[in-house]
Amino acid sequence: MSDSLVLLNKCEVERLLSYDELIPRLESAMGKFSKRDSSEIIQPVRSVVPIQPYNGFLGVMPSYMAADGILCTKMVTFYQRAEGSSLPSTQATVLLFHPERGHITAIMDGEAITAKRTAAVSAISAKLLMPALSEVLCILGSGQQAKSHYDVFTNVFKFKEVRIWSRRREMAQQFVNDLQGPVRVCSSVKEAVMGADLIVTATGASQPILFGEWVKPGAHIAAVGACRPDWRELDDVLMREAVVYVDSREGATAESGDIILSGAHIFAELGEVINGSFPAQREKTTVFKSLGMGIQDAVSAKLVLEKLKSEH
Numbered sequence: 001m002s003d004s005l006v007l008l009n010k011c012e013v014e015r016l017l018s019y020d021e022l023i024p025r026l027e028s029a030m031g032k033f034s035k036r037d038s039s040e041i042i043q044p045v046r047s048v049v050p051i052q053p054y055n056g057f058l059g060v061m062p063s064y065m066a067a068d069g070i071l072c073t074k075m076v077t078f079y080q081r082a083e084g085s086s087l088p089s090t091q092a093t094v095l096l097f098h099p100e101r102g103h104i105t106a107i108m109d110g111e112a113i114t115a116k117r118t119a120a121v122s123a124i125s126a127k128l129l130m131p132a133l134s135e136v137l138c139i140l141g142s143g144q145q146a147k148s149h150y151d152v153f154t155n156v157f158k159f160k161e162v163r164i165w166s167r168r169r170e171m172a173q174q175f176v177n178d179l180q181g182p183v184r185v186c187s188s189v190k191e192a193v194m195g196a197d198l199i200v201t202a203t204g205a206s207q208p209i210l211f212g213e214w215v216k217p218g219a220h221i222a223a224v225g226a227c228r229p230d231w232r233e234l235d236d237v238l239m240r241e242a243v244v245y246v247d248s249r250e251g252a253t254a255e256s257g258d259i260i261l262s263g264a265h266i267f268a269e270l271g272e273v274i275n276g277s278f279p280a281q282r283e284k285t286t287v288f289k290s291l292g293m294g295i296q297d298a299v300s301a302k303l304v305l306e307k308l309k310s311e312h
């Protein structure tokens with residue numbers, strides 16, 4: 001393959017990015033990030049431009065991973081869409097640069113990267129934090145993230161039961177109709193989460209939808225939505241009673257309404273558990289508050305490019 005600019009669309013990125021290869025790379029990158037060695041990784045907190053009239057925002061997510069030779073940025077927009085809108089809520093493009101020369105080497109779709117790397121990171125949190133015997137998976141939401149989370153969780157783990165809830169029952173039913181495996185559609189969040197061992201919250205909610213009183217003690221919650229300082233998915237009871245893990249302390253304290261507004265204490269970053277500097281308190285109720293990190297996009301994009309090059 002020559003050194004010319006690589007352009008990749010969503011189908012190509014989806015094809016080239018496998019969870020098997022992505023998960024170990026994300027674990028390694030998050031472990032390194034949590035060591036805070038700026039000669040290894042530079043990743044500022046996401047710059048966010050609110051687009052108030054349309055309930056959206058533009059996020060810019062640069063990162064530099066010196067030892068891995070990755071210089072990258074993602075540009076992502078997120079809009080709170082009306083139910084049933086044909087437009088995607090999350091849209092993104094990832095740029096890779098030549099770290100030494102500074103020119104752009106690849107421009108690729110970031111929607112598939114965002115869907116897969118977010119779900120893969122939640123799978124890492126589940127691997128470390130969900131109860132040792134986890135039989136019931138519950139997903140709240142039926143959009144892009146719900147789908148990628150369903151895919152990775154049912155591939156990596158074995159559940160006896162999978163449940164889904166979505167604001168409109170027909171959206172949850174549609175989600176299930178498009179799948180192979182058995183999934184129970186639930187009529188309320190309470191019905192969906194009671195007794196669940198692993199709960200994924202992947203909604204566009206800005207007010208709490210998941211209440212601590214419904215959550216089984218010891219369950220693990222991978223909280224993916226509510227990525228603005230005034231948005232919530234989880235209530236104060238859950239946030240204060242659970243052991244809270246985050247992807248980045250700086251990101252979580254700047255962007256997570258669930259953390260900022262509840263006053264919850266952040267116990268550790270996932271990377272600190274991966275490093276062994278903080279324990280995985282699997283026997284307790286745990287929340288992993290995910291906001292998304294530039295380095296997750298960077299290692300995903302690098303993997304996509306490596307896979308492409310290996311085919312030529």
Ligand SMILES: NC(=O)C1=CN([C@@H]2O[C@H](COP(=O)(O)OP(=O)(O)OC[C@H]3O[C@@H](n4cnc5c(N)ncnc54)[C@H](O)[C@@H]3O)[C@@H](O)[C@H]2O)C=CC1
Pocket residue numbers: 078081083088089090114118141142143144145146166167168171202203204205206207209223224225226227290291292293
């Ligand atoms: N942590 C991370 O790294 C990332 C987080 N996200 C966040 O994940 C969430 C889901 O994103 P996508 O799946 O791309 O969006 P989507 O639009 O495809 O799906 C959103 C789902 O949330 C539901 N929903 C919307 N408003 C709701 C409300 N008020 N109450 C209950 N349910 C509601 C919709 O019915 C839909 O099922 C968003 O909050 C997004 O910002 C997205 C990308 C990465």
Ligand SMILES: O=C(O)C1=NCCCC1
Pocket residue numbers: 059076077078090114227291292293
């Ligand atoms: O990390 C990301 O990418 C995103 N996080 C929050 C919502 C928009 C996309």
